[in-house]
Amino acid sequence: RARGLRGAAGRGRAEPRHRDRRRRAHRDRRPAGVLHRPRDPQCQRLRRLRADERLRPARERHPGRRGLPRGADREHLLGRPRGRGRRSGAVARRSRGLRPDRRGPGAARAQRQCQRRAHPRHPAKRRGALRPRRGPRPPADRRRRPALLARLPRGEGPHGRALGARLRGRRSRPAGGPRPARRLRGRAPARQPGLTGTGFPRLFAPLDLGFVTLPDRVIMGSMHTGLEETGDWARVAAFYAERARGGVGLMVTGGMAPNSEGAVLPGAAGLFTREDLANHARVTAAVHAEGGRIAMQILHAGRYAYSDGAVAPSALRSPISRHVPRELDAAGIEKQIADIATAAARAREAGYDGVEIMGSEGYLLNEFLAPHTNRRSDGWGGDFTHRMRLPVEVVRRTRAAVGADFILIYRLSMIDLVPEGQTWDEVVRLARAVEAAGATIINTGIGWHEARVPTIATSVPRAAFTWLTRRLMGEVGIPLVASNRINAPEVAEAVLAEGAADMVSMARPFLADAEFLAKAKAGRAGAIVPCIACNQACLDHTFERKVASCLVNPRAGHETELVYAPAPRPRRIAVVGAGPAGIAAALVAARRGHAVTLFERAAAIGGQLDMARRIPGKEEFEGLLAYYRRAVAAAGIDLRLGTEASPDLLAPFGAVLVATGVRPRNPGIPGRQLPHVLGYVDVLRGRALVGERVVIVGAGGIGFDVATFLAQDGPSPTTDPALWRREWGVGDPALTRGGLAAEGPRPEPSPREITLLQRKPGRPGRGLGKTTGWIHRLGLQGKGVVMRGGVTYEEIVPEGIIVSDGPERADPRLIAADTIVICAGQEPERSLLDALAGRGIPAEVIGGADRAAELDAKRAIDQGSRLATRL
The missing domain is CATH 3.20.20.70 (Aldolase class I)
Structure with missing residues (x-):
């Protein structure tokens, strides 16, 4: 009442308190710097109707009234019947099929007012009433048109329009083609399920098979x-x-x-x-x-x-x-x-x-x-x-x-x-x-x-x-x-x-x-x-007759046993080493609610994966590393790059996981200290020059990767489908039976003479994957890489390396080389683990730091994930 009296003194009349509250609320909703709120579409339409009404006599404008109707009669002017009571809106919705309007808060507010006041009165006037937007009814011949692109000309829509343009709603058509249907004013196009809220409209477009509709285009x-x-x-x-x-x-x-x-x-x-x-x-x-x-x-x-x-x-x-x-x-x-x-x-x-x-x-x-x-x-x-x-x-x-x-x-x-x-x-x-x-x-x-x-x-x-x-x-x-x-x-x-x-x-x-x-x-x-x-x-x-799983997702095939449930008592967890095992353990632990700090002495995460991504044909590893970077950030993990973890730094944590990886093994070959002898890390990271004649000592996975890295000059065939088809002899089945090129495989020759040596007898690369080992062998053979097994390394000399055959060391001979690359395996990096043990700090070890023999990312990620479920 006091506020109302002050208003009366200032304006000459008292104003009801509820009206003042509405005005202040309207003012407070204005964005910063905006003097007037924009009118909503319903009000704009009402203004146009009023302007048209002024051009006609009053009795023609609105039978039974003179002049313009009051604001309380807006719904009547719009052709929407008035009504009272809670049931009126429900009756109107049933009779007129009202749908939610998504054009903005103003339109939605006007529609709610309409629903509150509606009543099934004056049915003749409702026929021309403005209604909430809805999609135009399609022609009869297209109401049940299956969404099958196979029946259309290649890359086109139902009327010759480009497929992409049709799905994006663009008004593009080929020259001379029929015009697309006009969009009616005041109506929105029909919303297609699955095409909104996603950047992949075609992927999530439903597919009508006639008797069933699939929700998307993926099998x-x-x-x-x-x-x-x-x-x-x-x-x-x-x-x-x-x-x-x-x-x-x-x-x-x-x-x-x-x-x-x-x-x-x-x-x-x-x-x-x-x-x-x-x-x-x-x-x-x-x-x-x-x-x-x-x-x-x-x-x-x-x-x-x-x-x-x-x-x-x-x-x-x-x-x-x-x-x-x-x-x-x-x-x-x-x-x-x-x-x-x-x-x-x-x-x-x-x-x-x-x-x-x-x-x-x-x-x-x-x-x-x-x-x-x-x-x-x-x-x-x-x-x-x-x-x-x-x-x-x-x-x-x-x-x-x-x-x-x-x-x-x-x-x-x-x-x-x-x-x-x-x-x-x-x-x-x-x-x-x-x-x-x-x-x-x-x-x-x-x-x-x-x-x-x-x-x-x-x-x-x-x-x-x-x-x-x-x-x-x-x-x-x-x-x-x-x-x-x-x-x-x-x-x-x-x-x-x-x-x-x-x-x-x-x-x-x-x-x-x-x-x-x-x-x-x-x-x-x-x-x-x-x-x-x-x-x-x-x-x-x-x-191998094992249950199939996934290198990057060990839960696949093990959904009932490997469950990432919330930890009963969240703790502070330190993970040392941001290689495959360390990242996997950190992500699973963080997912379960632990506070995780991930230490990595290098400037980037990845460990062995960071080197694998440099190999031609393994470009997908770059995407995996990019995902890991995003996942670590999204999980709230405290990532400390360029940090050497020490016992003092790790002592306050509730649990310590050591995933420090591996270091190259020294094969003990005489002459390994010569300047033309390189480690695989320096070669893959580009820190050393490699000559034109190369001998690779060790034909495991790393040896094959280094050979592939050195044998490729120019773009990787994996990024060039035409080059890849030429390298593998893929032709056109319209020209040759089976689709094999008549001229056979034509790979790009290696820019270097490469010899790949293995101490074990038998075919090099036997320990590679069962479904991929043959691909690596054929690829290197096509580039002229020489592979030899069952050799003994006698000595590295400035002119190359001297080898002999078998344990009998028969037929010693020199293989001339400008560069010798050592890929003779790895051994666990456990210096931190030993230091922690000396201080009495308990720690769990995973990945290559646990076991380096036949190291692969599959075992490392699986081990890290499983350990994190037990924390």
């Missing part, structure tokens, strides 16, 4: 995890459920055998019995509970089966198996077709959303297609019409077994990369026949397992084979999936943007980070743990 490709063979189906369910929870819309399981002769290994997982059905149902239920979809891959190994029961179109042994397959007769072929169709029907019964039929990579169906393995002269061999009969019949019978509303993916070999493989015309014919037989999606397969061309290793360029899928676009009317070395959301988005595919398949990236898609959709692509395509913990484990 988690099939991987042999080895979990099914353990018999612990709870682990299998947890593995797929975690990826469904991370946003994967459609996953494909590892290959399931349709029968015993089709199993890759004796005892391999399948879907044969009622017990198998219950186990698979447990997996599908877990995936569906997380909102995902999952398809089961049906894989018949054919002559790749490691058993005496292997079958094939012809009795030809595979170069990667010692078993000679039995040639199938007509009854045997009919059995395989029936068993595959039965497996698909069982998959549906188990709750799967679809199946993928494996028809590539050199397995049974692929073997029937290629003259390389099909030497038959009956109705299942000879010309291509007969050779493609089996896969087409399999798809037809499978579709009949599962019904029309079930996803059926056919994995088709786009390029065999073996002599006497398929031609491109045959690939196109098969794709059309598979579509006609009932396939829903065609997935891309690249190369046979026996091909001498890498297809998924880290040295393969990103998206190296999408040119093949792009060529098939437009030849079929069902979605096409691009695959192989697509490991980042920006790569996948680019593949879709250029019209190379309708979908992308990624497998190993979901081992590296189960939340890959969720992070990308949330605008946190930088937080995705990158897949470096190393194969060390996934494919290598598979071929």
Whole structure:
């Protein structure tokens, strides 16, 4: 009342307190430096209506009133009926279909007022009323248009508009083309689910398959995890459920055998019995509970089966198996077709959303297609019409077994990369026949397992084979999936943007980070743990009959045992050494709630990874280091670079983890002190000059890396797909069968003469990865690198190095060299550990500091992560 009296004295009249409060609140909401708040769109529209009203007589402006209506009648002027009571807004919303307006706070406030005052009165006046913005109703012929780019000309949208322009909403069209539909004033375009709030609109565009809509354009490709063979189906369910929870819309399981002769290994997982059905149902239920979809891959190994029961179109042994397959007769072929169709029907019964039929990579169906393995002269061999009969019949019978509303993916070999493989015309014919037989999606397969061309290793360029899928676009009317070395959301988005595919398949990236898609959709692509395509913990484990995991994510395949739960008592943790083991331990400890300080005496993190990224073909390691830098900062870890940790510095911490890595081992060769003898660290960091004739002592992983580093002059083929294809002899399947270049591999010659020596007898590089060692050997051989095993190092002399053969030291000889590079292994760096022990400070040791023999980042990261879960 006192405030009201003061107002009366100053203005000649009293003002109600509530009105003064509203004015002060309006004033306080102004941004700094703004004298007047901008009018919201509703008020602007109201002003225009009032201006129009003034031009007409009063009774025409508003029947029953003179002059302009009061502010209380704004809703009536806008054609919105007034009403009273709480129910009025609900009635109006039901009758007029009001939607939330997202144009700003003013518009939303006006809409709320409308809803409070609305009443179903004066229906005739509501017909022309202004309504909240909504998208224009599409024409009748486009209301159910499937979002399938495969039916459109390559790279174009439904009206000839560029695909990228259509998805971005730009008004661009080719010369002479029809104009895009006009946008109605006062209405916003229809919002497409998944296209807002993300930098990857094509990746998260839904895909309508007719009977089901997929939420995005990503398939988690099939991987042999080895979990099914353990018999612990709870682990299998947890593995797929975690990826469904991370946003994967459609996953494909590892290959399931349709029968015993089709199993890759004796005892391999399948879907044969009622017990198998219950186990698979447990997996599908877990995936569906997380909102995902999952398809089961049906894989018949054919002559790749490691058993005496292997079958094939012809009795030809595979170069990667010692078993000679039995040639199938007509009854045997009919059995395989029936068993595959039965497996698909069982998959549906188990709750799967679809199946993928494996028809590539050199397995049974692929073997029937290629003259390389099909030497038959009956109705299942000879010309291509007969050779493609089996896969087409399999798809037809499978579709009949599962019904029309079930996803059926056919994995088709786009390029065999073996002599006497398929031609491109045959690939196109098969794709059309598979579509006609009932396939829903065609997935891309690249190369046979026996091909001498890498297809998924880290040295393969990103998206190296999408040119093949792009060529098939437009030849079929069902979605096409691009695959192989697509490991980042920006790569996948680019593949879709250029019209190379309708979908992308990624497998190993979901081992590296189960939340890959969720992070990308949330605008946190930088937080995705990158897949470096190393194969060390996934494919290598598979071929060693171990459970597949991931070098950068040890939880993959171990979701039920390796749990990063909050620590019951957070402590101050010191981690010394920012190599792979130290970073992994620090990140997991920080994630669990510990206060972590990470010490690194170098100027940058990474340790051995910082050197690996310099090797041609290992450019992906640079991305891993960039991720680690971001992750360390985001986790709130106190990173102290250029700091030498001492016992005094570490004494106050609650726990100390020593991850100081390794140091090069001294092989004890006479003459090692000569000036032309270098260590691998100096070579890789560019701190020493290297001559034109080089001998590398030691043919382990580091020796091969140094040889690759010194043999490459110019850009890395991994960054140049055309150069990479030339180096490995990848041609065009339209020109040569199988897609191998007629002239063969043509790598760039090495600028140096390099000799790689190994003390162990046998082939150098035998300890390298099972799936990548052959790539390193072939790559160096192509560049003219000489590799010798079983030598004894006698002495290093100014002219080179003297070696002999075997323990008998026979045939001593000089290998001339300008530079000798020592890569003879490592030994643990434990000087800090010894100092801490002398002071009585307890510490845990991990990584190379624990065990340097056969050191690899896989073991270091796994060890660091597991230790951090126990703190």
